[in-house]
Amino acid sequence: MKRIIGLILVIAFVFPQFAYAQKKKDRNRRKIEKKALEYYETVFGKRNKMFTLSEIPDEYKDESKVVLAQQVHLALLRNTTMNTNSTKVALRKRVYLNDEAAVNEFSEFFYQNSDVVGVTIIKPDGTKETVDLDEAVEVTSDVPKFYQDRFHSDDYYKIAIAGLEVGDIVDYYKVFNESYLRNIELLIPVASEAPIVEQEIIFDIDKLWTAYYNSFNGAAQMKLDPKGGFDMKGRQRKSVKRLRFTAKNTAAVNDERWSFDRLDAPLIKFMALPPGVNYGGDDKVSNNLDKKKMFDNALSFASLYVKTEKRDIGKRVKALNLVNEDIDYAAEIIYRMLRVNTLRKVDGDSETAEDFSYYLSRNSRELPGEIFAVLYAELLKSAEISSDIVMVMPKSGGDLSDVVLYSEPTFGVYIPSTKKYYWPVNSFSVPGKTPSYLQGANGFKVDYAKISKRKKNYAPCTVGMSTIDDNIYEVKMKAIVGDDNTLQVDVNMLLTGYYRNVYSSLFLYNTNHLKEEIKMTRANLSVREIKNEIKQAKKRKKKKKFDELEFNFNNSDWMEYNKNKKELFENWLESEYEVTEIGDKSVVENGMSGESNLLHIQFDFTSDSYVNKAGPNLVFDLGKLIGDQVELTEDEINERESDINFHVARSIVNTISVEIPEGKTARGLDQLNMNVVNEIGEFVSTVKQVDNIIQIKTIKKYKNNSFSTDQWSKMVEFLEAAFQFTEKKVILK
Amino acid sequence: MAIKMGHNKVLFSLVICLCFVFNGYSQVTNKDKIRIQSAEYELEFYLNDEDEVNAELRVFKKYVYSGIGEYGISESVFFDNTSEVKRIRKNGKKIKPIISDYQSRGIFHSDLKICYFEGSAYEEDIEISYTKVFEDIKHVDPFYFVDAYDVRNVKLTVFRPQWIDLNIVEWNFEDTLIEKIQKEEKDESIYTYTATNIELPEIENGKPSYSSVFPHLLFVVRSATIRNKVQPYMRDVGDLYKWYSGLVKEIGNDNTEIRSIVTDLLKGKSSDIEKIKSIYYWVQDNIRYVAFEYGIMGFQPESCQKVFKNKYGDCKGMANLTKEMLEIAGYDARLTWIGTNSLPYDYSIPSLYVDNHMICTVMLDGKPVFLDATEKFADMYHYASRIQGKQALIEDGDNYLIERVPVDVKANVEQTSQELQILDSKLVGSGRVELLGGRKVRLMTYLKSMPRNKREDYMVNYIGNGNKSVGVKLLEEIDLDNRDQSLELPYEIIIENQIIDLGSELYVNTETDNTFEGFEKIEDRAYPYNLREEVVLNNHTVLNIPTGYEVDYLPESVVIDNELCELKLSYKVDGDKINYIKEIGIKKKMIPVDYFEKWNGWMEQLKTFYSDQIIFKKL
Structure with a gap:
């Protein structure tokens, strides 16, 4: 079943402030351990029934390991003396080792620096052996995923556990403290790679904290315990709110392709806000986060940042005098200025090549969404363009009502007069185009002019979806079979929408698109130069001319960056086709501007793998010319459990002509004519020979972006057809 | 400053190959822009205050950077409890190194430590110097002439006092331009080794161990005469x-x-x-x-x-x-x-x-x-x-x-036998795979290390060579308990996409493993290629000639037999069957440099054979 996001806790904005060395058994250390142990016994009790189970249920007898019991206790504490927002976590796990693989895994036991850690081995006859952790050694690499816990210290230790055998139980616990400067966000999968027989997660929330929570995808809802929880000193207090999650017999989960974790995996979302921050009204502990309040809070935070950020760029926008320009044009220029400004800032600060590469290769947002939105809306305002600020939940996260964590929604800008959305700038984003992950997202929008008003209208909105015709991966290929059976291949790739976005970072490793953008936004000129130039242009009524770029794209940093990107492109090409020698590659259209936003790439290569001798004739791996296709495993075909989710509907088109030697006839072409069409998608191919040209046309379509599990078999039909196509060979006689 | 550990050291296990001059820890991305202009080493043996023979290696390196922008140059020295690193200087100034534990996959815990220091190479040359002291002369590291960066000039001077009987073992010196000068002084012999333009090749595949290909020196102190008394060390x-x-x-x-x-x-x-x-x-x-x-x-x-x-x-x-x-x-x-x-x-x-x-x-x-x-x-x-x-x-x-x-090069064997017939444009039949020796040991170890419920899938994939067109069904459970016998597994098999049916003709290919097909041409390489193991891979497939057809064409046999390998592949008609025999034997796992061209040619022959087809003609 479903995919799980992390080990147990994924956290944002974590700033651990103190940790203790594990091995120094000085007095202070022993005191900490003693205290932590007392705390552990207080929160979990000395005799914990959950941790008495020693047998694995029959249904899990084939599993490698089984978590018999798991308990997590997270206390959000109030520490008035230290003026910090601290948390205390106690965790215990009891794992049954059911085969040699599990024994191997636990024979080298890893753990993190904590106040106290204890490991006990329970033999099948009930004998208990405590592992002496004094022999543990520090480790900085190769920590197995199962042991990784991003919630606290990065200092790991490992110990070789003596005499571990199949049938043994490893029962371990730890207690640790952390302090945080900002909000704590947890995404807790309640299922893991091993089945969990019984588990409990407890949050004790002291009264100055505010907490929001919810359960998703079949995970049981957390319940408030009327008895309350423990305070700083381990005393039970009603004023400390206690949330409790319990579950029994949670099956193991597997990764599945095309699934969105947040829509499929049973999980708990939990966000805690330190004293002074509240999004949700009067309830200090609530499963109903006030999204509007969260929106306001995010924007007021962003406004602080934008005040300084807009100084320089604001002057440049003003100097460009965009007030009387067409709104689309002005909005585009300002949007592009935001991208170039980021680059300019990096360049101006003499950062390293890695920073350039990082910036350019990232396909994710550079500025946090809320900062982008406020800054962009503010700049639009200076060009007298009215806009709304938008907050939506990306489709992969569900609905806006599913938002629990501050980091979940995305912010953008909507210009009502043109009805266009603008989303956070990244290396390859296009102004006025919605990236596929936000298409179909719902949320609300607020008029920026009224943003600071107490009473404002949060108008619901849904971002439009693209159609299958907007997201096309088209390959036009011309190939010639040479006398020595070498295939000379010329390819034109034309990518739109989703595919343009996905492949831009792979193909646009030259800097021409940036140069264009720099010219367009006059980023190479000072504010004074821009003003002068516009003045001159008005006088002469001529088309504007610009100086040579000041950005140095020929330095070694860029060369290094381009070299690395070129290698990535070549690796991709070799994974897609049977390549012997790579020829030239050029960008015909970069897809970053214009109406169609078409990314058009040309490249060529030769191959000696497609055509080979077959007795007196030739055997031609013709099917492989359509490139690599999805190869489903038997397990994938037969055991789909979660719904199928893509971001958008899309299609892949191949138009191929192969010139074969005069006088040769391709035999066996019929097997390549396929026609699998259903309501989910299709794979249709036509292959024929006209004179000495083999003509191939294939179309693969994913007709929608979301399908239910019971439609999986339909999807398998056309995916398998496409794969089978690639396996077909013909004979040239 | 000095970094000192207690006493004695480690070097005994399956994995370890480090020496003081070899910077295996480079973190620099544009390595090709950094060069060591000169690397000078002085190795000197002396008596410490307690009349014990110690040795110290003094290192002086000058780095030159030809790129633009700021990059780090890293120099790392390994030490343990029998050695210390001291007098670390960059451009003449004392610097504080970073000390970290050496960690390696396969070693649970080692006391080997890395003394690591960086130079910033922005518009200036970097000179780094340090001294490594060996408190136990059994542990004096081998000396390699290669480094983590290309080196323009290397010079090692060994000062051997007359009271020491030292054996300097020269390894992999054949065909190198390393010069050696020996000079006799009153109290000591001075050996000077010099080399120019030493490059460290970036070898990705078939990497031989450094000690088997790179020129280096081993220092073995046979004995020392201390206060007229001969103290034996490692005479033999x-x-x-x-x-x-x-x-x-x-x-x-x-x-x-x-x-x-x-x-x-x-x-x-x-x-x-x-x-x-x-x-x-x-x-x-x-x-x-x-x-x-x-x-x-x-x-x-x-x-x-x-x-x-x-x-x-x-x-x-x-x-x-x-x-x-x-x-x-x-x-x-x-x-x-x-x-x-x-x-x-x-x-x-x-x-x-x-x-x-x-x-x-x-x-x-x-x-x-x-x-x-x-x-x-x-x-x-x-x-x-x-x-x-x-x-x-x-x-x-x-x-x-x-x-x-x-x-026993034939102890590492994998043999497959199968019988196939053509049914609905598929090859259908049964077979048996048998693994012996190292091949068996490795597979059994791997299977045992994986969760029990994943083993069958793994073996199905193994037999089908990861090819989706090959469907395999195991007929027996995998027996991991009997190591005295070969690991044998019978199976049923259905192979798709290996037949092209043209009506009057059938083109058939029974080869699905394509052993060595993905082997890339060995080019531009000055060092032997390490195939990792001597192995025998045999396959005997019997294909029933389909009723109503006769054999029109069989691929030409490949027969290559020499001291390095044996590659024999053939199709032969035997009554109403075709016997496909594939015998691949690697007799020596290291392909010498002068064999590369021949090896590439043999791989081409294999590739041509694999893609060729049996042609059946309708009667």
């Missing part, structure tokens, strides 16, 4: 053995707790072989290999009782436990030192760098049988290819024996 392998056996005497074995398990294991066993196997296999199955390399434990085995209690140990601990258990059973068992084939030396060089592994030898009918309990699932007479042909230094009381581990 006898001295080496003496030091090793001294450590063995101090293990402190107490086999009291082990006796009962040995008694249990021997119950019902009558022959020597049965008894030895029961003990050897028990250690394989019950003691996990965990490598430790710290302090003297890098050389001295853990006591048998500790390994028995812990149920884990390194190669030495496992060998020692095996020996003790066999002795309890009444056998003549001995600890044995050996260098795996990543080390090119033998015991004519009495150095700690000659071996890196320990096994147990049991003398049976006066002949040695080598038992390496780290080789899970190895049967009694199977020797891992990594020790085949290598000298073994075997305990013999105050004396020692040197025996060579037998070579």
Whole structure:
């Protein structure tokens, strides 16, 4: 079943402030351990029934390991003396080792620096052996995923556990403290790679904290315990709110392709806000986060940042005098200025090549969404363009009502007069185009002019979806079979929408698109130069001319960056086709501007793998010319459990002509004519020979972006057809 | 400043190959823009205050950076509790290095540390100097002329006082331009080695061990005359053995707790072989290999009782436990030192760098049988290819024996036999795969290490060679309990997309493994290619000629047989069947440089053969 996001806790904005060395058994250390142990016994009790189970249920007898019991206790504490927002976590796990693989895994036991850690081995006859952790050694690499816990210290230790055998139980616990400067966000999968027989997660929330929570995808809802929880000193207090999650017999989960974790995996979302921050009204502990309040809070935070950020760029926008320009044009220029400004800032600060590469290769947002939105809306305002600020939940996260964590929604800008959305700038984003992950997202929008008003209208909105015709991966290929059976291949790739976005970072490793953008936004000129130039242009009524770029794209940093990107492109090409020698590659259209936003790439290569001798004739791996296709495993075909989710509907088109030697006839072409069409998608191919040209046309379509599990078999039909196509060979006689 | 550790050091396990001049820790991305203009080393032997022979290596390096922008240059020096690194300077100024633990996959814990320091190469040349002191001259590192960056000029000067008998072993010096000058002074001999333009090739595939290809020096102090008294060190392998056996005497074995398990294991066993196997296999199955390399434990085995209690140990601990258990059973068992084939030396060089592994030898009918309990699932007479042909230094009381581990290149075998017929444009039939020797050991070890419920899928994929067009169904459960037999698995198979039906003709290809097909051409390479193992891969497929058809064409046979490999592939008609025989044997795992062109040609021949087709013509 479903995919799980992390080990147990994924956290944002974590700033651990103190940790203790594990091995120094000085007095202070022993005191900490003693205290932590007392705390552990207080929160979990000395005799914990959950941790008495020693047998694995029959249904899990084939599993490698089984978590018999798991308990997590997270206390959000109030520490008035230290003026910090601290948390205390106690965790215990009891794992049954059911085969040699599990024994191997636990024979080298890893753990993190904590106040106290204890490991006990329970033999099948009930004998208990405590592992002496004094022999543990520090480790900085190769920590197995199962042991990784991003919630606290990065200092790991490992110990070789003596005499571990199949049938043994490893029962371990730890207690640790952390302090945080900002909000704590947890995404807790309640299922893991091993089945969990019984588990409990407890949050004790002291009264100055505010907490929001919810359960998703079949995970049981957390319940408030009327008895309350423990305070700083381990005393039970009603004023400390206690949330409790319990579950029994949670099956193991597997990764599945095309699934969105947040829509499929049973999980708990939990966000805690330190004293002074509240999004949700009067309830200090609530499963109903006030999204509007969260929106306001995010924007007021962003406004602080934008005040300084807009100084320089604001002057440049003003100097460009965009007030009387067409709104689309002005909005585009300002949007592009935001991208170039980021680059300019990096360049101006003499950062390293890695920073350039990082910036350019990232396909994710550079500025946090809320900062982008406020800054962009503010700049639009200076060009007298009215806009709304938008907050939506990306489709992969569900609905806006599913938002629990501050980091979940995305912010953008909507210009009502043109009805266009603008989303956070990244290396390859296009102004006025919605990236596929936000298409179909719902949320609300607020008029920026009224943003600071107490009473404002949060108008619901849904971002439009693209159609299958907007997201096309088209390959036009011309190939010639040479006398020595070498295939000379010329390819034109034309990518739109989703595919343009996905492949831009792979193909646009030259800097021409940036140069264009720099010219367009006059980023190479000072504010004074821009003003002068516009003045001159008005006088002469001529088309504007610009100086040579000041950005140095020929330095070694860029060369290094381009070299690395070129290698990535070549690796991709070799994974897609049977390549012997790579020829030239050029960008015909970069897809970053214009109406169609078409990314058009040309490249060529030769191959000696497609055509080979077959007795007196030739055997031609013709099917492989359509490139690599999805190869489903038997397990994938037969055991789909979660719904199928893509971001958008899309299609892949191949138009191929192969010139074969005069006088040769391709035999066996019929097997390549396929026609699998259903309501989910299709794979249709036509292959024929006209004179000495083999003509191939294939179309693969994913007709929608979301399908239910019971439609999986339909999807398998056309995916398998496409794969089978690639396996077909013909004979040239 | 000095960084100092306690006493003695480590180098005894399956994996380790480090030396002080080799910067294996570069973090620089544009390495090709950094060059070492000059690297000068001075190695000097001297007496310390306690009349012990010490050595120190003084290092002076000048880095030149030809790129633009700021980049770090890293220089790392390894040290442990027998050595220290001091007087670290950058451009003449003292600098504080970063000290971190050496961590490596396969080694649970090592006391080897890395002293790491960086230079910033922005518009200036960097000069780095430091001194490494060896407090135990057995541990003076080998000297390699290659470095982490290309080096323009390398110069090593060795100062040998007359009171020291030093053997400088030159390794891989053939066909190099390394110059050596020896100068005799009154109190010392001075050896100067110089080399220019030394490049470290970036080898990705088929990487041979550094010691087997790169020129380097080993320093073996035979003896020293101190205050007119000759102090022997490593005059020959006898001295080496003496030091090793001294450590063995101090293990402190107490086999009291082990006796009962040995008694249990021997119950019902009558022959020597049965008894030895029961003990050897028990250690394989019950003691996990965990490598430790710290302090003297890098050389001295853990006591048998500790390994028995812990149920884990390194190669030495496992060998020692095996020996003790066999002795309890009444056998003549001995600890044995050996260098795996990543080390090119033998015991004519009495150095700690000659071996890196320990096994147990049991003398049976006066002949040695080598038992390496780290080789899970190895049967009694199977020797891992990594020790085949290598000298073994075997305990013999105050004396020692040197025996060579037998070579059996045909012990590492995978053979497949299958019978196929054509049905609905598919090849359908059954077969059997059999693995022996190292091939079996590796696969069984891997299968055992994976969750039980994943093993069948893995084997199905293994037999089908990961090819989605090959459907495999296992007919028996995988038996991982009997290592005395080959690992055999019968299966049913359906192969799609290997037949092109043209009506009057059928084009058929029975080859689905395409062994070596993905092997890339070996080009622009100055070092041998390491294929990792000698192996025999055989396939015999019988294809029934479909009714109503006759054979029109069979691919031309390939027959290549030489000292490196045997590649024989052929199709032959035998009545109403076609026999497809594929015999691939790698006789030597290292492809020498002068064979590259031939090897590439042979791979081309294989590729052509694999893609060719059987043609059946309709009657």
